[in-house]
Amino acid sequence: MSQARGRGRRRDGHEEEHENHERWLVTYADMLTVLMALFIVLFAMSQVDQTKFEKLRASLAMAFGQESVAFDAQGKALAGEAGGSDTSPADVTVGQPQDAKTKEAAKQAVAAAERARASAGQRDAKREVDEFDKIKKRLQASLARQDAANKVRFRIDERGLVVTVVTDSVVFANNQAVLLPAGQRIVDTIAPELRPLPNGVEVDGHTNRLPVVSGPYPSNWELSTARASTVVRRLAGDGIAARRLTATGYADQKPLHPYGDDQAMELNRRVEIVVKSRLPAETRTLLPSAAGQLPTG
Structure with a gap:
């Protein structure tokens, strides 16, 4: 009997510890605590200030x-x-x-936002048109000193300030894309006014509808593009950064005057130097109407 009772005790007189088969509950509880903390943090992050x-x-x-x-x-x-x-x-x-009151309030808020945006766009367009008008006046004064004012026309469209150089026999020879001395003087007069500007400069070549019958260019597409490229090279040589310049040829596809006009054949044969607007696209559409508010003369 004494031996049987002694089997359940250690030699030092204390009872042996029983093996704990529920230790996994502690780990499980820790995991639940961590998950709860995670969801509390996620919930807190989702709350708007x-x-x-x-x-x-x-x-x-x-x-x-x-x-x-x-x-x-x-x-x-x-x-x-x-x-x-x-x-x-x-x-x-x-x-x-x-309800009716909420609908009316929402309508008023949307209308007010539209009016504010339109008003801001009109102010920006008017401000840029004023800057273009200053550039135009400086160009007109410089061209007048070179007796070339009658070879250049100005207008403002959704692209920006358009300086149109009529490419008659004084600027380009017939079916040629080499600037004649008079054409070189015109481009060299325009370049100094454009050089300090931040705007991009686009040069577009246009021909009239008469087909090319001689010369190195097989069609008006090549001729108009070559003339635009010639002007771009001249502007770059006059100090305008090349990254600001682009050249495009349109042949006879964008006539400035209808061909029923007596001067259409002459005036549609042109190179356009465009001082490009820096406004957003939707605001640029307001430039022509803003330009119409300028005094003429």
């Missing part, structure tokens, strides 16, 4: 100067707050009908 939304709402209200539509962190529209309305804000969610 309500203060920033309030600042945005106030800024829009001040910019529009009228009742506007603000958005809370859940993506709901709140109408009437900026205008100080006594009515409670109306929540608008996608797929739910809007």
